[in-house]
Every structure is written in C-alpha cells, then in structure tokens.
Amino acid sequence: MTSLxxxxxxxxxYEEQPWSVWILGMDDIHDRDTLDECLALANEFNASFAQLRxxxxxxxxxxxYAVVLHHGWAWSRSAITPVCGRPDCQPCAxxxxxQ
Numbered sequence: 001m002t003s004l005x006x007x008x009x010x011x012x013x014y015e016e017q018p019w020s021v022w023i024l025g026m027d028d029i030h031d032r033d034t035l036d037e038c039l040a041l042a043n044e045f046n047a048s049f050a051q052l053r054x055x056x057x058x059x060x061x062x063x064x065y066a067v068v069l070h071h072g073w074a075w076s077r078s079a080i081t082p083v084c085g086r087p088d089c090q091p092c093a094x095x096x097x098x099q
Contacts, residue, residue: 004067004074013072020069021045025062029069042066
C-alpha cells in the first residue's frame with residue numbers, strides 16, 4: 001500500500017524533478033516547471049475524473065486522482081505534510097517557518 005502523507009510516506013516520483021503531477025490509477029507522471037502549473041493541471045485532471053465518476057462505471061474501472069509531487073513526494077499546502085528537506089526550497093521553507 002502506498003502512503004502519500006505522514007511519517008512513513010512513499011516517494012512516488014523522481015527526486016530530481018522539482019514539480020510534477022502523478023496520476024494515481026494510471027501511474028503517469030507529468031513534469032511541470034512550477035507549483036502553479038502543477039496545481040492548474042491537477043485541478044483540471046481531478047475535475048475531469050470527478051465528471052467520469054458521475055457516469056455509470058464498472059467496479060473494475062480504476063479510481064483516478066491527480067496528486068502534485070514535489071521532488072517525488074506528495075505535496076500539500078497543509079503544514080502537516082513533511083517538507084522536502086532542501087534548504088533552498090521556498091514552499092518548504094515557508095512550511096517549516098509555520099510549524
């Protein structure tokens with residue numbers, strides 16, 4: 001089982017890619033240059049996936065979600081999410097200051 005958040009979380013993407021979007025259920029990774037680009041893409045995918053769930057589906061259809069990744073780790077604005085550990089990372093430095 002994959003754990004995205006918490007102390008025993010799994011890295012599901014690539015550490016060398018600062019920002020990407022992982023499609024859970026298809027295991028696709030879409031690299032992007034910025035957090036804003038990732039958030040927009042994840043929003044677009046998740047809205048489409050929500051629309052698909054409103055249609056009749058088979059119990060064998062995969063459940064799809066778009067997850068923003070930061071250096072391969074699931075990312076959230078929540079201060080509960082552990083930081084990536086890179087001292088020059090602005091989003092994570094902001095989280096550390098908030099904790």
